[in-house]
Amino acid sequence: MKLTLRVWRQKNAGAEGAMSTYEVDDISPDMSFLEMLDVLNEQLILSGEDPVAFDHDCREGICGACSLVINGDAHGPERTTTCQLHMRSFKDGDTIDIEPWRASAFPVVKDLVVDRSSFDRIIQAGGYITAPTGSAPEAHATPVPKPDADFAFEHAECIGCGACVAACPNGAAMLFTSAKINHLNVLPQGAPERETRVLDMVAQMDEEGFGGCTLAGECATACPKGIPLMSITSMNKEWLRATRRASKR
Amino acid sequence: MARTVWGSTVGKKTVMAVSGLIMLLYLVVHMIGNLKIFFGAGEFNHYAHWLRTLGEPFMHYEWTLWLVRVVLVIAVVAHAVSAYQLSRRDIRARPSKYVHSKPRASYATRTMRWGGIILGLFIVWHILDLTTGTVHSGFQPGHPYQNVVDTFSTWYGNVIYIVAMLALGLHVRHGFWSAAQTLGVGSRARDRALKTVANVLALLLTAGFIAVPVGVMTGVVS
Numbered sequence: 001m002k003l004t005l006r007v008w009r010q011k012n013a014g015a016e017g018a019m020s021t022y023e024v025d026d027i028s029p030d031m032s033f034l035e036m037l038d039v040l041n042e043q044l045i046l047s048g049e050d051p052v053a054f055d056h057d058c059r060e061g062i063c064g065a066c067s068l069v070i071n072g073d074a075h076g077p078e079r080t081t082t083c084q085l086h087m088r089s090f091k092d093g094d095t096i097d098i099e100p101w102r103a104s105a106f107p108v109v110k111d112l113v114v115d116r117s118s119f120d121r122i123i124q125a126g127g128y129i130t131a132p133t134g135s136a137p138e139a140h141a142t143p144v145p146k147p148d149a150d151f152a153f154e155h156a157e158c159i160g161c162g163a164c165v166a167a168c169p170n171g172a173a174m175l176f177t178s179a180k181i182n183h184l185n186v187l188p189q190g191a192p193e194r195e196t197r198v199l200d201m202v203a204q205m206d207e208e209g210f211g212g213c214t215l216a217g218e219c220a221t222a223c224p225k226g227i228p229l230m231s232i233t234s235m236n237k238e239w240l241r242a243t244r245r246a247s248k249r
Numbered sequence: 250m251a252r253t254v255w256g257s258t259v260g261k262k263t264v265m266a267v268s269g270l271i272m273l274l275y276l277v278v279h280m281i282g283n284l285k286i287f288f289g290a291g292e293f294n295h296y297a298h299w300l301r302t303l304g305e306p307f308m309h310y311e312w313t314l315w316l317v318r319v320v321l322v323i324a325v326v327a328h329a330v331s332a333y334q335l336s337r338r339d340i341r342a343r344p345s346k347y348v349h350s351k352p353r354a355s356y357a358t359r360t361m362r363w364g365g366i367i368l369g370l371f372i373v374w375h376i377l378d379l380t381t382g383t384v385h386s387g388f389q390p391g392h393p394y395q396n397v398v399d400t401f402s403t404w405y406g407n408v409i410y411i412v413a414m415l416a417l418g419l420h421v422r423h424g425f426w427s428a429a430q431t432l433g434v435g436s437r438a439r440d441r442a443l444k445t446v447a448n449v450l451a452l453l454l455t456a457g458f459i460a461v462p463v464g465v466m467t468g469v470v471s
Contacts, residue, residue, distance in 0.1 A: 019348055099349065170342055212262060214361065216359075217358075228437070234433070
């Protein structure tokens with residue numbers, strides 16, 4: 001396949017960026033999108049140019065490192081992560097626009113790499129359970145009803161890639177935050193910190209400068225892990241419950 | 250608690266949801282009241298007068314009406330201020346647009362902000378036109394039937410009203426469902442029911458309100 005790539009190039013956080021056009025040839029439809037970018041970078045290095053910086057790690061669709069807005073879609077046209085997107089989703093001769101996640105809480109570091117440490121700070125605000133660590137406890141020591149376990153698993157699938165923020169017209173992190181809150185709040189292990197978790201994580205989310213939710217639904221459409229939009233509804237319910245309870249104390 | 254609610258994006262959305270539902274409830278009542286115009290000047294004017302005597306003898310003349318007005322003004326202001334502050338925040342949170350962008354969310358969702366502004370301006374015009382009569386030449390206090398017929402006998406009266414009511418339908422369509430999500434009462438099992446109620450409310454309100462200018466234009470009401 002022969003492709004024209006229009007890639008966002010930005011030297012560093014402070015520099016002005018712009019789209020640059022590159023041609024790549026001999027792309028196999030079986031290559032992943034990132035392998036295609038590897039080909040582009042080899043080409044750039046050989047010609048003495050600066051390679052395009054992009055985030056990637058596991059390349060198995062489970063780590064949440066890869067990003068990229070491809071032709072206006074977070075993670076591209078298929079409902080998966082960029083590393084699991086293959087070139088067969090494109091046609092020979094296509095022009096592909098590649099941009100970084102756009103949100104003021106995700107500043108561009110270089111080219112297509114953005115700083116997602118705002119997500120880490122949301123997790124630090126309450127996305128954990130306070131328990132002594134050590135060997136894994138006996139699995140049946142704490143019974144969990146099946147529907148609750150399913151609900152927790154559905155939300156635990158979130159890999160924190162940030163596609164929800166990138167897709168949201170308001171740059172909101174509601175889907176990420178709600179997935180993390182719901183995952184723990186429904187489980188008995190998360191119960192002792194149920195109220196502080198939701199209040200603190202939502203407060204941190206606001207503190208980071210993410211936008212608010214207008215229920216446009218773009219986040220859930222972009223999410224490679226299929227976190228449902230209703231996740232936000234559940235978080236709102238938890239937040240209202242915690243706010244009412246906090247006012248009684 | 251008040252500080253937590255007002256200081257949080259989730260809390261401000263709650264304020265928007267509750268104030269929106271208060272206005273929605275009022276609109277349903279208002280729309281039903283308006284339909285009395287199809288039963289003649291006597292019934293319509295009597296209804297308008299009754300609104301002022303509502304709650305008597307416990308309430309003094311017009312007290313109930315003023316109570317409703319105060320609640321509505323609070324709801325409108327709370328709704329608009331939250332919307333303004335949240336919108337400012339949303340725009341700041343996404344300062345640079347994508348080079349390759351496409352509109353995606355439904356029309357009703359994308360027009361919430363402009364639709365809200367249109368409705369806000371309409372409310373001002375509507376009060377000046379049919380409550381105070383400030384912008385209404387030949388306004389007759391105490392004769393609402395005649396005033397309504399007057400307003401809808403002008404082309405601009407009809408255009409302003411119908412455009413605003415279409416905006417209202419779109420606003421309610423996304424707004425009602427969103428309010429349910431914000432208040433945490435939405436769920437997968439209820440989603441279809443909530444969307445249906447939102448659509449039915451939007452349709453009934455728009456059709457019910459537009460029936461009045463259409464009635465005047467077609468001569469059914471004169």
